[in-house]
Amino acid sequence: MTNRHINKVAVLGSGVMGSRIACHFANIGVSVMLLDIVPKELNAQEEGKGLTLQSKAVRNRIVNHSLETAVKSNPSPLFSKSYLNRISTGNFEDDMKDIAQADWVIEVVIERLDIKKQVFEQVEKYRKQGALITSNTSGIPIHLMIEGRSDDFVQHFCGTHFFNPPRYLRLLEIIPTANTNTEVIDFLLDYGDKFLGKTTVLCKDTPAFIGNRIGVYSMLAVTHLIGQLELTIEEVDKYTGPAMGHPKSATFRTSDVVGLDTMVNVANGLYDNVPQDEAREIFKLPSYVLKMAENKWLGEKTQQGFYKKTKDKEGGTEILVLDLKDLSYRKQEKVKSPTLDETKKVDDLTKRMKVYEEGNDKAGELFRAMHYPLFEYVSKRVPEITDDFFRIDDAMRAGFGWELGPFQIWDALGVKDTLEKIKNEAKRLPGQTGEVAQWVYDMLEAGCERFYKIEEGKKKFYDIKTKSYQDIPGTEELIILDYIRENNTIWKNCGVSIIDLGDGIINAEIHTKMNTIGGDVIQGVNKAIELAEKDYKGLVIGNDGPNFSAGANIAMIFMMAVEQDYDELNMAVKAFQDTSMRLRYSSIPVVAAPFNLALGGGCEFSMHADFVQLHAETYMGLVEFGVGVIPGGGGSKEFALRASDDFKNDQITQNIFRDRFLTIGQAKVSTSAEEAFELGYLQNGKYAITMNRSRLLADAKAKALELANGGYTQPVKRNDIKVLGKQGLGIVYVGANSMMSGNYISEHDQKISEKLGWVMCGGDLSAPTEVSEQYLLDLERKAFLELTAERKTLERIQHMLTKGKALRN
Known part of the structure; x- marks a missing residue:
């Protein structure tokens, strides 16, 4: 090359x-x-x-x-x-x-x-x-x-x-x-x-290439099925959203975001340019879509499409939905579905597909009506649009946000088991015969019952030319935990699995809901450090889930605080702090591999790792103010330490302190990995960015190996952190008071600000003084516990747990 x-x-x-x-x-x-x-x-x-x-x-x-x-x-x-x-x-x-x-x-x-x-x-x-x-x-x-x-x-x-x-x-x-x-x-x-x-x-040089050819077929199939199955817009979007492994915008909301005119142009282009496509009539738009286009109801760009945002009588925002019976807008109705309720009990998306398929209500009926013809359609696009079917799955996952591509869903339902069902469902859509492409029958006859299989930690695909399983090109260097977990897990509990990545590096995989950090995770991370120090070269903290970590388990904190079990809460917070410190002061290198959400405790773990190998799309921040507390897992201490390291003789220390303080006080979250550095969550020389999310764990492992082989030495604990004492507290108190007087923050916000200032300034020391990390951690923990005793903090935590958003009280 x-x-x-x-x-x-x-x-x-x-x-x-x-x-x-x-x-x-x-x-x-x-x-x-x-x-x-x-x-x-x-x-x-x-x-x-x-x-x-x-x-x-x-x-x-x-x-x-x-x-x-x-x-x-x-x-x-x-x-x-x-x-x-x-x-x-x-x-x-x-x-x-x-x-x-x-x-x-x-x-x-x-x-x-x-x-x-x-x-x-x-x-x-x-x-x-x-x-x-x-x-x-x-x-x-x-x-x-x-x-x-x-x-x-x-x-x-x-x-x-x-x-x-x-x-x-x-x-x-x-x-x-x-x-x-x-x-x-x-x-x-x-x-x-x-x-x-x-x-x-x-891709091959065919109309709409792969992504839009299959994606638009799938969307338009639903626009035809909605009338047949007597469904409403909101029902379809509820059934075809995250529960099905699709984005939140599902089907019709996606059309509004992209623009109905875009969908019309692509559909018309496909209809004109694929005369040999057996399912060509699906690209002919339903009359209601043509009428919407004529009315310029194109979605968000025209303020109305399948949904319309309006104001209710109280002046609040209300989102109406289009009624396809008369093309008028009405209030949305709550969608109920026993099948949907059953899918909520199944976290594994692959297994959830089977629950959907077997549903006896509208959700199950739509699932079958969507997917059986889709399986026939995609099978017949090989080799027309691609020689390798896995590229269709890649395109749908990467371009349309599906968690599973069509052939992966087909595998989940059983290729052989669905053949008869595909025939029975063919009548639903024009051009469908119920017969899949011959190569699928050939695959089954060759004794290959799946499109994909996992072998020796790698995912292989059925190769039509050789009638055997081959490695997926370009995936040889990747580490996918799902493929190695079964054979490489060396320890696990409810919150963490410790997986051997090979070459002397192990991985602590957090797998709680939203990867929140509670007792199980603290135990698991400590166990991983213990094992790594004893028998391995280094440790990676990473996972393949939707997020790195949404932070501490606030439900656990809320329960302890409500029961006023402050001794227990003190022990839990100290365990969190001790774990953060152990990440930094272990005898082996620790590399954090954050991506997407890395909030609160997830951010604190990353800040204490020896190195952060993070995905370009990482949204990192200390957001504890939103639930009425300060960072309690070492984050407040760490920002005081980093401010101290930034203090220079030729710079104004108060300004450096103020910037660090406001990052926590305003709960700033980065909108990218690079901004995480600009906000101070990452340190120069101690982070690297991975552009492709799929490569993150492999890159993190390589970094851990590099640090270990380069002669990693356990760092020395810090006793030289310069804090400003009363000099800094004056800045905090005056600033918080003026913000409160101007109604920019509430009285409780002022109280939290002053607690944070107390920690970051090292208390009311009479002059700038050098202190230890443990001194600051003790102040941090005390302030955290005092805030959990406040009624308004409990209201904030409860609001976050029930409503999923911050309360400013």
Whole structure:
């Protein structure tokens, strides 16, 4: 393979996708040039300033406005606002020549073949030999774009279909032509995976590629079934949401978010371009969807779609739902389903699929009506859209947020067991025969009863060509706990499993609800440290669940506090603190591997680890103020310690202290791994970011090994933490009082602030003094216990437990 490096990228087209693709490349440290067209006329503001069409501000107005809009959007396309300086802007007329510096040129202009060809003609003039050229089209055949282009252009050209928003959706479809150099294909698959953090899926140049072909089929199947099964919009979204392993937005809410016009355009495009598809009629939109499009009820962009946000009589927000009988909006009705109730009892999603399938109510009926035809459909798309069925599963998980792809669900229900059921359900949807593709029957005849199987800690797939199980390409380096847990678990309790990762590294996997930290987890983490110190080289704390940890088990704290069992609570908090300290002062290296939510205690564990190998999308914070307490697992102490380390003779210590104090006092949560560093939760030189979530545990293990083999030495406990005493308390008390007087915080917030200040200042010491970590931990624990004795704190905890959100009382 050519030793190819991507140092500079040119993105041509700055619309919704182009500007956000540019931002994502900036996220990974690449220099980006973003270009767009030159305006044809001045706007009123430009005329008022006396500008002309030759003024640079005018010529770059479109691109600058698009980028500004993207950066202001929520959620942000950038990991850190500071990364904006990695993007330069320009226009096609003045700056196209500068693409000669780019290692990769990405076209993201309007979806018109003639315009794309014009852009590529310009690209051909200026690009350097060997530079990659790709198109982000979602519908135009890739091979049509290269007509008339040079051999070097054609060999380095490919489709790269990012899903929107590019930072957050993991799917990146790679669509080569017959002329694309295999080195280019291999490079893009690898670069997208390791550098951009994507699930890269190799597609054939067929209409809508893989993700939208299957995803839109699945959504439109539901739009046809809803009438047959006499379901309501809210029923469908309840049945096809998280319980089914789909996103919260389910089916119709997803359409509102994406935009009904987008769904209509893709569906119409598919209907026109897949004349040989046996299920083509499914892409013909139901009359109610056409009427909604005609009425411009397109979803969030027009404030109404399948749902409509309004105000009730009291002025509160109310979300109405569309009644398909007369296309009027009405109040949502509560959805009840015995099948749904049964699914709640089953945490394992694979096993939950069987519960759904056997349901005797509308939820079960919809599940069967959706999935049996889907199994037939996806089986027949192989080899039309891909030679390897697992790529369909990859695309649906990464692009549509399904936890299980179609073939994984089929495996869960039993491939052989469903064949007769698929025949019985075929009448539901047009074009379905009930007969799956021949290769599925061949697979069963070859004695292979599943599409996937786990062998020696690796997931293998049934390979149609060899009629045998093969390793899934690109997964050889990954560590998936589900695949090794059975044979590699060396100890476990209700909250933690300790799993041998090999090479002398073990992993403490937390598996409580939301991975909250209670007694079982404290015991398990201590056991892991004990085992690692005795027989292994190092320890990783990580898991494959939805979140790293949502924090301490506040239900347990609430119960002890309500019963006024303060001795027990004191012991529990001390055990938590001692565990945090043991993570730091053990004789082996400890690497935390946080991702998604790493809040409260999850953040404190990470802050005390020797190293943090975290996913780029990590939302880390000390959020204890929201439940009326201060961080009690070492977090308050740790921020005092880090403030002390930041104190410099040439800096104003009060400002450093204030910033640290406010991060906890305002319960700031990072919106990315990089922002976690900016907020002080991570330390320079003690963290690294993994872009691809699938690679996190493997990267954490590699780091633990590196630390161990590099001669890890147990750190010495700190006795030199400079605290400000009364000098700092004055800042805290004056600030909290003024905030309370201005009605920015409540009286209870003021009390919590003063408790936090007391800890971080080391109490009311008469002058700045050096103290030990244990001294601060004792203050932290005392303040925490005193706050749990407050009625308003108990109200906050109870509100969080019952309502799932913070109470400001």
